[in-house]
Amino acid sequence: MLDDVSLEVNANEIVCVTGDSGAGKTVLLRAIADLDPNQAEDVVCNGQHRSMVPAPEWRRMVGYLAAEPGWWHARVGDHYDDIAAARHLAVRLGVDPAAFDRPVALASTGERQRLALIRALLRRPQALLLDEPTSALDTSSKTVVEALLREVSAAGTAIVLVSHDSGQARRLGARLFELRDGRLSSCTQATGARATRPEAPHA
């Protein structure tokens, strides 16, 4: 599906990947997170080659958040090791902290999206792969999430973000790429030439 895709992302940098539905954006993120067999050949994070790192350790370095994140406990709060930190972030993102004491099924799609983002952020990965992290959010919720992502990025986390929202890349100050026919092309002329092997993410 992907054809010779190569991407380099620096720490403190946000890369935004757009493309039509079915262009392979999710496939790209899953390939970097090593969730599908026979995918990307080599991915390097912070000088460490993926093939040399045990998979669970790799995925703690390179966090992946699916477009429709899964839940495995009945109660929202049971998905977090540090519930105090999770509540703190929830308040900031406009999620009612009482949601942590309720069943997952009672949270709205938008709440679940932010709660899953919190879950991924609290693991403090070196790089973060986000698949449409604000697709179910209204404009004001989107704004606070984007502010948080800029902060996380400034603190040194490399972020690769898949988005249908063309304004989002601009608001995040992200480098924009488009995925079409399995090929990744840069939409920002100035930095396009930097996209070379080894593939993303390079923190």
Place this chain on the structure above:
Amino acid sequence: MNFIPLDNRDLMLAALLVIGNALLSWRLRLGVERQLAVAAVRTTVQLTLIGFVLKALFDAVSPLWTSVAALVMIAFAGREVKARQATRLRGWWAYGLGGASMLFAGTLVTIFALTTQLQPHPWYHPRYSLPLLGMILGNTMTGLGLALGTLNQSAVQAQAAIEAQLALGETAFHSMQPQMRTAIRTGLIPIINAMSAAGVVSLPGMMTGQILSGIAPGEAVKYQVLIMFLIAGATGLSVLLAVIASTWRLSDDRHRLRLDRVHGWRDG
């Protein structure tokens, strides 16, 4: 002992009941006359043949031929386990994992019973080992089929939840624990139900058979309790082994969820 032997006239008299069924089918236009006839002939021929096979095995008391018979039984039970899984692994695995775990657990529990509680001479005497193994396999395969079908099915259904944990850096076995637990529990339900209902709702076939052949009810009951416990042990062990092995097959060394190894699963 007051065993009452049957002669062929007794069986022909009973066959009138099946012919009655066929008449009913014809009169009510159910269209199963042919199937009834074939099934009745099959049961007669198959049981007669197995009667000869068992007689030959009991006369021979050969460790080799007893083992061959046991392996044939396990092979058929493995096929049955595969057929009973609505969602199953691709290729040889659906058959092999069930068969291998029954080979291990069924043989182990049968040998345990033969060498400790029953102690026939010789210990592998087919008159004891084969019926014992048969009853153990017959019940274990039900539990195994349910457990493995449930594991595969719930892994497909819980893909998002399993992969969310994998993405957070958990191992494949840790991420699939809820599915493994559900599968093992489901596999144990038939034997739990059988033990609960025994004597109240159902009179187990072996016990009834022993009583018909003139054994005192108290003695037949002891045998039945022994068999129930052996079945429970073999089911628990084989379900545990098969679920662990299937979970291993549903994941790989990079801790990915490998639904592409599930039959009929389409990569979206």
